[in-house]
Amino acid sequence: MKHTKKWKMNMNDEVTGGCLCGDFEYRFDRKNVISAHHCHCTDCQKSTGCGKATIVIVPTAALETKGALKFYKVKGTAGSHISRGFCDECGSPVLSRIEENPAVQIIKAGSMTDSSWLEISSSIWSDSAQPWSPVDDRYPASSGNLQRS
Numbered sequence: 001m002k003h004t005k006k007w008k009m010n011m012n013d014e015v016t017g018g019c020l021c022g023d024f025e026y027r028f029d030r031k032n033v034i035s036a037h038h039c040h041c042t043d044c045q046k047s048t049g050c051g052k053a054t055i056v057i058v059p060t061a062a063l064e065t066k067g068a069l070k071f072y073k074v075k076g077t078a079g080s081h082i083s084r085g086f087c088d089e090c091g092s093p094v095l096s097r098i099e100e101n102p103a104v105q106i107i108k109a110g111s112m113t114d115s116s117w118l119e120i121s122s123s124i125w126s127d128s129a130q131p132w133s134p135v136d137d138r139y140p141a142s143s144g145n146l147q148r149s
């Protein structure tokens, strides 16, 4: 189901992305990125099927979306409530929202059309990293999560 809504914002450093089938798309300005992290939490491992999720934190006000996602809500390890958004059609995990912090959204880096520019700030939940997907020692690592740090 393709959507027809037009993008509204003007962006200089536009980043686009979306799910695998293209039913859900987003865009934001690269300048608005707050930070990016490798998340080794076990929920990210389960929901991506990978050793970690690389996530990009973007202000909600700076993010434009087209199409709809389905959300699966879980209680985060720090007591917050995380809504994990995925495409109903192709199943791609695209972005997550923290109920207690609606000002930001957490985008899966691999869903961006071009993610080569991304700079990683740190690794989080490094204690639950798997031996086959170790914490990248080029970046600072913390065992806590976004709510605590």
Ligand SMILES: [Zn+2]
Pocket: 019, 020, 021, 022, 023, 024, 087, 088, 089, 090, 091, 092
């Ligand atoms: Zn899709």
Ligand SMILES: [Zn+2]
Pocket: 039, 040, 041, 042, 043, 044, 045, 053, 125
């Ligand atoms: Zn995680």
